[in-house]
Amino acid sequence: MTTVIPVRTERPYDVVVGRDILLPQIAEAVAGAAQVLVVHQPAMARQADALKAELGDHVLLAEVPDAEAAKRIEVAQFLWQIMGQADFTRTDMVVGLGGGAVTDLAGFVAATWLRGVGVVLAPSSVLGMVDAAVGGKTGINTEQGKNLVGAFHHPARVVCDLALLDTLPRNELLTGFAEIVKAGFIADPAILTLLEEHLDVATDPTTPEFAEIIARSIQVKADVVAEDFTEQGLREILNYGHTLGHAIEHTERYRWRHGAAVAIGLMFAAELGRLAGRLPESVVDRHRAILESLELPTTYPIGRWQTLLATMRRDKKARGAMLRFIVLDDVARPRVLEGPDDSMLFTAYQSLAD
Numbered sequence: 001m002t003t004v005i006p007v008r009t010e011r012p013y014d015v016v017v018g019r020d021i022l023l024p025q026i027a028e029a030v031a032g033a034a035q036v037l038v039v040h041q042p043a044m045a046r047q048a049d050a051l052k053a054e055l056g057d058h059v060l061l062a063e064v065p066d067a068e069a070a071k072r073i074e075v076a077q078f079l080w081q082i083m084g085q086a087d088f089t090r091t092d093m094v095v096g097l098g099g100g101a102v103t104d105l106a107g108f109v110a111a112t113w114l115r116g117v118g119v120v121l122a123p124s125s126v127l128g129m130v131d132a133a134v135g136g137k138t139g140i141n142t143e144q145g146k147n148l149v150g151a152f153h154h155p156a157r158v159v160c161d162l163a164l165l166d167t168l169p170r171n172e173l174l175t176g177f178a179e180i181v182k183a184g185f186i187a188d189p190a191i192l193t194l195l196e197e198h199l200d201v202a203t204d205p206t207t208p209e210f211a212e213i214i215a216r217s218i219q220v221k222a223d224v225v226a227e228d229f230t231e232q233g234l235r236e237i238l239n240y241g242h243t244l245g246h247a248i249e250h251t252e253r254y255r256w257r258h259g260a261a262v263a264i265g266l267m268f269a270a271e272l273g274r275l276a277g278r279l280p281e282s283v284v285d286r287h288r289a290i291l292e293s294l295e296l297p298t299t300y301p302i303g304r305w306q307t308l309l310a311t312m313r314r315d316k317k318a319r320g321a322m323l324r325f326i327v328l329d330d331v332a333r334p335r336v337l338e339g340p341d342d343s344m345l346f347t348a349y350q351s352l353a354d
C-alpha cells in the first residue's frame, strides 16, 4: 500500500511512502528536467545505477563519503564543480539518495546552486524518512558545530521506499527511532503507546505497525513545518533533545550517529522539564524506558560538561548569551525554557552521568 502525506507549505509537496516505489516515483518527479544529478551514499550505489539505467544518459551520478563525512564544504564544492562542468541550469534537478546526511547535503547543494534548483529526496534510513528529508532544512557541518551552514529549501517530492530498509543494519534502524520517540513526546502519544505495546512489530519494516509509525512521525513533522517553515516559533519543538544532542555529536567529532546523540539529549531535556517544575517524574522515566527498549543510549560521561556547555552556546535557538531549550510540561505539551541557570543545567546533566 502506498501512502501520500501532503506537506502544505507555500510550495506544497508530497511525501510518498510505500514499497518498491523508488524508480517510478523519482522518474515522475524529475520528468521535464534536462539533467539530473543523483547524489548518493556508497550503500545506495546499486539503486543509483538502476536509476541511471531507467532514466537515461542525462543522469549524472555522484557518490559521496558515508555518513557525516558527506556534510562538509569540500563535498559540497565537489558537487558544485560537477554541476558547473555540466552547465547545470535552473530546469535541472538534484536527487538525494541515502540517509539523512545525504538528504541534508543534496538539499543544501540544490538550495545554493544558481540560488535554488529543484531537489527530490529519497531517504534510505528510518531517520531520513521520518525527519531529515521532510521539511526543507538543509545543511552541512563546520569545525565549530553541527549544521551551522545551511538553507531552507523545499523538496519537490520525498520518496520513502520501505524496501530500501531491507539492507539497513538493525542498529542504524534503531537510531532512527530517536526522532520517532521525539515526535511521540512532542505531539503524538499514540506513537509511544505503539512502541510500548508492540515493540517487535513496530520496529520490523515489513509490518503495518511499522508503516503506521513512519506515517505518524512524518505527519507530525509535516504539520509543524506547514505552519512554520523557517522556524520563527513553532518549528523549534522539532529541536526537542537536540541542544545537547548536537553538542554531543560535535564533541564526538561526528563519529556518533545523530539518533544516538539525540537519545541522550532527550533524557537531558526531559530532566530539565522536570527541574523547571512541571514535567512529572513518571514522564521522565517513560522517556528512559522507551529509549532503552530501543537499545538507545541514555547516559554520558560526567567529565564532558564544560565542553558540551560551550558548544551548546552555538545552538541556533540561543539568543546572544541566553540558552533556550525545548522542554515538556507534559506529553504533547512542548514549550521553550529560556535562560535556565547553570546550576539547573548541571543538575539535569548529572542525572545522565554514567
Ligand SMILES: NC(=O)c1ccc[n+]([C@@H]2O[C@H](COP(=O)([O-])OP(=O)(O)OC[C@H]3O[C@@H](n4cnc5c(N)ncnc54)[C@H](O)[C@@H]3O)[C@@H](O)[C@H]2O)c1
Residues within 6 Å of the ligand: 041, 042, 043, 066, 067, 068, 071, 098, 099, 100, 101, 102, 104, 124, 125, 126, 127, 128, 131, 132, 133, 134, 135, 136, 137, 138, 147, 164, 165, 166, 167, 168, 169, 172, 175, 176, 179, 257, 258, 259
Ligand atoms: N534536515 C533535517 O530536518 C534533519 C532532521 C534529522 C536529522 N538530520 C540529519 O540527518 C543525519 C542523520 O541521518 P541518518 O541517521 O540517516 O545518518 P546517515 O545518513 O549517516 O546514515 C547512517 C548510516 O546508515 C547507512 N545507510 C543508510 N541507508 C542505508 C540502507 N538502506 N542500507 C544500508 N545502509 C544504509 C549509511 O551509509 C550510514 O552509514 C544527520 O546529519 C542529521 O543532522 C537532518
Ligand SMILES: O=C(O)C(=O)C[C@@H](O)[C@H](O)[C@H](O)COP(=O)(O)O
Residues within 6 Å of the ligand: 131, 135, 137, 146, 147, 179, 231, 235, 236, 238, 239, 242, 316
Ligand atoms: O526540522 C527541524 O526543524 C528539526 O529541528 C529536526 C531535527 O531533527 C534535525 O536534526 C535538524 O536538522 C536540526 O536542526 P538545527 O536547526 O538544530 O540544526
Ligand SMILES: [Zn+2]
Residues within 6 Å of the ligand: 131, 179, 242, 258, 262
Ligand atoms: Zn534530528
